[in-house]
Every structure is written in structure tokens, then in C-alpha cells.
Amino acid sequence: MKTYTYTEKKDTRSGFGAGLAELGRTNPNVVALCADLIGSLKMNEFIDENPERFFQVGIAEANMMGIAAGLTIGGKIPFTGTFANFSTGRVYDQIRQSIAYSGKNVKICASHAGLTLGEDGATHQILEDIGLMKMLPGMVVINPCDYNQTKAATIAIAEHDGPVYLRFGRPSVPKFTPADQKFEIGKAIKFTEGTDVTIVATGHLVWEALEASKTLNEAGISAEVINIHTIKPLDDKAILDSVAKTGCVVTAEEHNYLGGLGESVARVLALHQPTPQEFVATNDTFGESGTPTQLMDKYGLNSEAIIKAVKKVLKRK
């Protein structure tokens, strides 16, 4: 079994910042907007190097989304930055009308998704954003797994003509994918081969899935771990090919089980190959204050929860 290791933990939002900085140097059409959270989004490097291409809008997210839509008219590629809650729910109508329905080439970049704002509590967390964004026709939804993949995704989405929702977290998580990886929108990445169960994970739960697969392997259970960095469009084929081998699936995400990756996977399976599935996700709840680790434990978003779900789904095969 192929094993994965890491030498350092790094926050995915810094991957966004690094990707944006690189775009600043390579793509003159890329512009950035922020609603008073430059430091949180790690946008400083881009701003320092391209002050004329940065728009500080203040605490006014709706206006930011509209300005971003307008900037595309003239050939700009705007990247908006704020917390995931204020990037989606707060401005849903602006994104719906001025960006998605209008087919505008805006990249909505959202930090602190899921529970990762920790101590700030539920007002600053969001567990519904994947659902909100994936329901918008034409919207691409991406949730990369580590620093390197977030950087690669940031660079890749500038080449995609159309609206994109790019979601990342706050805390440092293991950095384990190659720095020179090619990021292909909509193309799942298989990390481990397995025969007993498919674990489909997104975001930092990909690392937890790899950890789980190691433990499962020691117990004689062979798990195939697939990184779904793009939730929409979903790589149906990768999922179907894998479950054809394994016959069961566990999905893992830092999101409500309603509207998230798990539901997208369930649809594909229901249509083509009904398969036992277990969900590692939050159970239709708001978050609360606590450290990210405490919250992951309490809401069951870690390798232990994945192992438990695998054992459960194996019994349903």
C-alpha cells in the first residue's frame, strides 16, 4: 500500500495567497478584491506587487460581488476574498444574479470554511456553502486538500472561463501533495488503491482518510482513497470505477451531510450503481466555539470517524 507522509503543516489559505501572487506576475488580467480581511486571506503579496490591481471594498460583501461582476466587463478576472460564510450565504442573491446567471468570470475565494474559524463560533463558520454554491447553474465548486493543491487550484481557475467557488480553511493541515502537481478541474485524484471500500474525501479530510486507510490496512481492510477536490463538476467516472471494485463507499467532508459532497456522490451512485454509502459530515447542525481540533472531534470529522463509517458500511455490502 502506498503511504503518504508530510514534513510540515501549512494553512491552505496561504496556498491561495501564494497562487494569487503568482497569478499577479503571470496574468495581467487578474485583479483581486477584499472585504477587509487581507491578512486572513493572505493577499498581501499580490497587493504589494500589484497595488493598482487590488480593490479594497471595506465591509461590504454584496458590493464586492457586484464590482467583481462589473470588472469582468472589460476582460478582468476578479478574485474576491472573504470568509466562506460572507462569500456565499450573505451574498447569495448577488452571486446568483450578477455572477452565475450573468455567466461572469468571477473567482469567489472563500477562507475559513466549515468549522475552522473555531473559537469565533457559528456566526463565522459555515457548513452549508458547498450546497449553496453547487446548486447555482454553471458554478464550479473546488475544495482542495492541502497547501500545495490550493496553490495549484488558485492558478488553474484563472484559466477557466466562468464562475468558480474556491473553498479553503484556516488552520494548518498536513502538506503532503507534490508542489509541482497539475491541477485539473473536475478530475479526481486516486491516492491509494484498494479493494474493500472506497473513501471519497474532500478538503483536509483527505489527509484524515489517508490516515484511516493506514489503520484499516493494518486491520486487513483495503481502502481506496480518492481526493475529490472538485465537487462540481463531479468526476462520476472515478467514483463509479472505484465502487465497481469495492462495492461500498464512505464520503468525508467538513460540511453538512445535506447538500455536500456526500449527496453529490449519492446521486451518481443512485443513477448508475446503487451502493451502500456512509457519510462523514456534520449532522444538520450549526457549529460552536472551540479549537478546530476539539470541533473536529466533537462533530466527528477525523480519521477515527472515517474508520467507524468504513466498518459500518462494510456490514451493509
Added chain:
Amino acid sequence: MPNIKELEDLTTQVRRDILRMVHKVNSGHPGGSLGCAEFFVSLYQELMERKDGFDMDGIGEDLFFLSNGHISPVFYSVLARSGYFPVEELNTFRLIDSRLQGHPTTHEGLPGIRIASGSLGQGMSVAIGAAQAKKLNKDDHLIYSLHGDGELQEGQNWEAIMYASAKKVDNLISTVDLNQQQIDGSTDDVLPMGSIRAKFEAFGWTVLDIEKGNDIEAILKGMKEAKSLTGKGKPVCVLLHTVMGNGVDFMMHTHAWHGKAPNDEQLATGLEQNAETLGDY
């Protein structure tokens, strides 16, 4: 000097288009559309520097954004009669498979439309973004936008109004259609907004009034003055005093025709009051 008579004739024809479009499908918004007919005709026929054809980016030409998308009939009529798409297509307004959706959208690829509007309060932000893109592109053409007065009750406008002056977006002329009516009644009855002029001024805009907002000469004079005030570090707001339902006597000065179609008899009366000039579609 433009031929005012020609512009007035076109306006009359646009009124006929509006009435016939809304009547045919028994839905749509004639009141605000009629009130803004002179403004749209002036804008597209005289004021805006436009290129031939249509491309989304509109580099090297003036651009217009309609924020209060429900007055789509006047927008569609003037776009068609300004050469963006065949005038006959007005016949498909609000029908299934049409590019002329109830509220304007880019979704169907209708030339002349650069943003969807309908859900209110978003157009000024978009206009500001387009204006800032022009500055980045070193394109010294202007951005025009139109907003309903009732629409200013949406908070996003005030985020945008604050931003535009702070960021010196001085290549923008935002016009407010000051007809003092909205769906549920007069703006004063629904939610009094006080002095819109004072509010824009307090937010750092240059403001001017066009008192006779249904008079083409007055509109041209006022808008040219507005244009002369661009490039001076401040965004420009034009308060266009219009009469809702203008040109059809029973539709004037009331919110009753905000979103109601005329019946056969009412259509005939409206058309009688606006004799055919350029030919119906």
C-alpha cells in the same frame, strides 16, 4: 445639434412598442418603461459613444447598465431600434424560448445586455466594477447606469455609493429615475427616503437635477452637463424627474401601472395617444 423631432418620433414609437409588448403577453411593467422612454432614446441615439455591433467587454465605447431591470420593455425597444437586434424580435417578449426575458439577462445572449438585473439594488456595484475596468484598461469612455428611486431602499446601493466616491470613480454617471412611485404606492408612503440629493452629496457625489425628465431637450442638456462633470475626481448622480406612465394619460402619475398590462380597449386608447411614426414591428 440633433434633430429633436426625430428623437421625439422615435420616443413615440418606443411607447407604442412598450404598450404592445406588455399587452400581448398580459404581463410586464409599462409605467416605469413609459416614464424613461425619452431618457433611453436620448442615451442610445445621442449621448453614448457606441461601436458598431456588440461585444461584452465594450472596450472603446460608453456602456450602459440598467439596474431596475423590470423596465425591460423600454430597454428592449430602444436596443432593437438602435440596431442591436431585429425589431421584430420584440414580438417574443416574455414568451417561451425568447431572448427577451421578463427581466434582462446575458443568459440568452441578447446583444446589448451586459448584466442580468431584476433583483434590485445590484446595478450600481456592477457599473462601478465596469468603470474601474475602464480605468485599468486606460479606456476613457464613460459608464452610465439607471436606477429606480424606490430601488434605493436596497442597502447594497449605499455600499456602492460610499465606495464610488471613496475610490474616485469619476467615469460614472448614475441616473436615478425619480418618479416617486413603487409597487405598493408612492415612495413617500412606502418608505420615505428624505432628500436623495442630500444623501448622494453627503456620500461625496456631484449631483444635478433634470427637472423635465420627459423632455428630450432638457435631458440632452442635463446629461451633457453631467458628462462635463466627469473626470473631476467624483462620481456623478443625475436625478431625473420623470412621470410614471408618461404619454398615456390614464397611466400617468400613479403606481397602478407599475406592473399591469393594458386590456384591448386600454391598448387602443394608448396607441391613439401615440400615433405610429416609424412603423410598428
